[in-house]
Amino acid sequence: MQLEVLGVGGAGCRIADAVRAAEPTDHSFLTDVFAFDTDERSLHGTVIPESHRSRYGPDDIDGGLEGDLERGRTVGRAYADELLESVPRPTAEPADAILVAVGLGGATGGGTVPALVATLQQRTETPVYVLATLPADREFDAAAGRSGSRPRGSADAPRPNAAANAMATLERLDGVASAIITFDNEDWLRPGESLRDGRDRCNRELATRIAAVFAGGGDSEGPVAQTVVDASDVRRIVGDQSAVVALGYGDQTVETSDSRFGLGLLSTEPDVDTSEAVSAIETVVRKGIRGKLSLKCDPETAARGLLIVGGPPAWLNRQAIAEGRRTLESAIGGSGILGGDAPRPDGDRVFAAVVLAGVESERIEALRAAADRTEPAD
Numbered sequence: 001m002q003l004e005v006l007g008v009g010g011a012g013c014r015i016a017d018a019v020r021a022a023e024p025t026d027h028s029f030l031t032d033v034f035a036f037d038t039d040e041r042s043l044h045g046t047v048i049p050e051s052h053r054s055r056y057g058p059d060d061i062d063g064g065l066e067g068d069l070e071r072g073r074t075v076g077r078a079y080a081d082e083l084l085e086s087v088p089r090p091t092a093e094p095a096d097a098i099l100v101a102v103g104l105g106g107a108t109g110g111g112t113v114p115a116l117v118a119t120l121q122q123r124t125e126t127p128v129y130v131l132a133t134l135p136a137d138r139e140f141d142a143a144a145g146r147s148g149s150r151p152r153g154s155a156d157a158p159r160p161n162a163a164a165n166a167m168a169t170l171e172r173l174d175g176v177a178s179a180i181i182t183f184d185n186e187d188w189l190r191p192g193e194s195l196r197d198g199r200d201r202c203n204r205e206l207a208t209r210i211a212a213v214f215a216g217g218g219d220s221e222g223p224v225a226q227t228v229v230d231a232s233d234v235r236r237i238v239g240d241q242s243a244v245v246a247l248g249y250g251d252q253t254v255e256t257s258d259s260r261f262g263l264g265l266l267s268t269e270p271d272v273d274t275s276e277a278v279s280a281i282e283t284v285v286r287k288g289i290r291g292k293l294s295l296k297c298d299p300e301t302a303a304r305g306l307l308i309v310g311g312p313p314a315w316l317n318r319q320a321i322a323e324g325r326r327t328l329e330s331a332i333g334g335s336g337i338l339g340g341d342a343p344r345p346d347g348d349r350v351f352a353a354v355v356l357a358g359v360e361s362e363r364i365e366a367l368r369a370a371a372d373r374t375e376p377a378d
């Protein structure tokens with residue numbers, strides 16, 4: 001399927017960058033990637049071409065909004081329409097879905113994204129998914145003096161309102177976004193690691209999962225999947241009711257003709273031992289369902305699930321993929337399951353991407369409690 005990505009605010013733009021970098025060379029899936037921010041300096045830090053970036057908002061907020069969500073909302077409402085006109089968005093061959101990336105603790109992204117998504121929903125039939133990071137506790141704990149003080153305006157400055165902003169924005173996205181794909185910084189930053197130090201690694205992890213789900217198995221040159229997961233399949237699973245979505249992923253490096261013959265001069269498919277292929281698929285599916293998810297939750301709470309198993313074609317054992325699907329079916333509480341394969345002839349790993357839609361997570365409850373302890377954002 002073909003995806004358009006809009007990054008908003010510091011996190012959103014960096015994540016949009018990372019998704020662009022994660023596009024498989026043998027399987028393009030992005031129509032365009034755009035970056036919108038109130039902070040010119042942060043915008044310049046992205047590798048998204050200038051024609052695809054837009055700095056917006058009054059001049060006095062050029063350093064970003066530093067967590068002032070109220071102001072962020074005012075700016076967002078005022079600029080949502082204009083932003084979509086400020087860049088050359090594809091009209092001839094529109095994408096199958098739009099993904100709007102945002103860091104929920106901030107004010108630029110958090111203030112703008114609900115208005116932007118509502119505008120997009122009015123203008124198009126295309127589903128608009130939000131890719132949202134949840135703030136790490138250390139961001140607002142630091143503000144409470146538990147991790148020492150850091151200068152305002154820096155990437156590691158305390159964000160006292162991060163939890164309150166996140167919950168307020170999440171509520172505003174409810175009923176507006178087609179689905180909300182979540183990534184919890186708390187779980188993905190290492191103990192003691194600052195956001196600045198860990199964010200690029202986190203963004204790569206997140207982008208790998210997005211590429212694995214949305215690049216799918218169809219619509220591109222090269223071998224076509226036996227069971228193609230297309231845009232309408234993704235839509236059926238994630239839905240259009242603002243479901244909270246968690247992503248799982250597992251991969252394993254495997255031997256390919258290139259790795260076997262050194263320079264890849266022999267382009268014959270290697271003979272892959274069936275039991276090795278089955279075992280690789282079992283391993284990655286298990287990691288995808290039971291390993292670390294983008295948002296900690298019990299897969300049992302998911303209403304629907306999607307499994308995509310990808311890798312070099314010779315490794316994609318059909319029976320093992322069907323078995324993986326059954327494993328996912330028994331892991332989730334709901335009943336809607338879809339699955340497919342994603343051949344990657346140039347790849348050197350077998351992977352499983354898992355989408356769990358409609359999950360319940362204690363982490364969101366914990367953030368809500370933290371939000372209640374701080375000043376209300378409204």
Ligand SMILES: Nc1nc2c(ncn2[C@@H]2O[C@H](COP(=O)(O)OP(=O)(O)OP(=O)(O)O)[C@@H](O)[C@H]2O)c(=O)[nH]1
Pocket residue numbers: 008009010011012014015038063064065066067068102103104105106107108109110133134135136139159162185195199200202203
């Ligand atoms: N995963 C990830 N999270 C990030 C990154 N940068 C920031 N965050 C998270 O996103 C939240 C919002 O940060 P920004 O995106 O910089 O904020 P903003 O939307 O630009 O808003 P203001 O800075 O308040 O104007 C933070 O509280 C962090 O939790 C990043 O590169 N990756």
